[in-house]
Amino acid sequence: MKESPIAAKVQTGKPPGGTVGPRPESHVGVRFRAPFALRCGAFLIDYILLALILTFSIIVARLMGGGARMAGGTAQKIGIAITLVVLVLDFGVLAGLRGRTIGKWTTGLRIERTDGRRPGIGRALLRNFIGYPLSLLPLGLGFLIVTVNPSGRALHDLIAGTIVVREHATPMVAPARRSPAQRA
Numbered sequence: 170m171k172e173s174p175i176a177a178k179v180q181t182g183k184p185p186g187g188t189v190g191p192r193p194e195s196h197v198g199v200r201f202r203a204p205f206a207l208r209c210g211a212f213l214i215d216y217i218l219l220a221l222i223l224t225f226s227i228i229v230a231r232l233m234g235g236g237a238r239m240a241g242g243t244a245q246k247i248g249i250a251i252t253l254v255v256l257v258l259d260f261g262v263l264a265g266l267r268g269r270t271i272g273k274w275t276t277g278l279r280i281e282r283t284d285g286r287r288p289g290i291g292r293a294l295l296r297n298f299i300g301y302p303l304s305l306l307p308l309g310l311g312f313l314i315v316t317v318n319p320s321g322r323a324l325h326d327l328i329a330g331t332i333v334v335r336e337h338a339t340p341m342v343a344p345a346r347r348s349p350a351q352r353a
Contacts, residue, residue: 202321203278203333214272215259223252260297265290269336277336292329300325 226248233244259270268279268287280288280296288296304311304324311324322332 201335203335205315205321207276207278208315208323208333211270211272211276211278214275215270216272218259218271219252219256222255223248226251261290261294264288264297265293273333278333279336280331280333283330283332288329288331292331296325296329296331300328303328 226245230242230245230248264270264273264280265288267274268281270280273279280293282288282292300311313323314327315321315323320332326332
């Protein structure tokens, strides 16, 4: 069975053959795909950031009298506007220019094109504002494609031509055990 070019470049993060020391493919640009749970954690961090901004604005609006007074309604509208600006900056601009949202930066993940370049703002907007809703439509199955796709791409990644990889391509390998004679 022939592997797709993307699946051939993206590894699962397990060291080949259990070898310790320099990997033979370390000179090649091997990228390690991001685990599903880590991707969920990154998205959760982004969601919490947006929810905190919106919650803070609602608290301020309620302290100012809620929707009954003009000040409370205005504070709530400003909070919604700030949340939308942060949403576009995080999921569009940061993801496009740096390849990372705040959540992906925190978890050590990066969004790349399938050829390894940064996604660009247009591709990030397509991925996050069109691809995410389409991934949610069939009961969230677009997100679960990650678990069965050999290259670790969800529906929104397939739509935008992107892939989420670990920031550092070197796998964490435990140091070789030394014998008691070597320790002395």
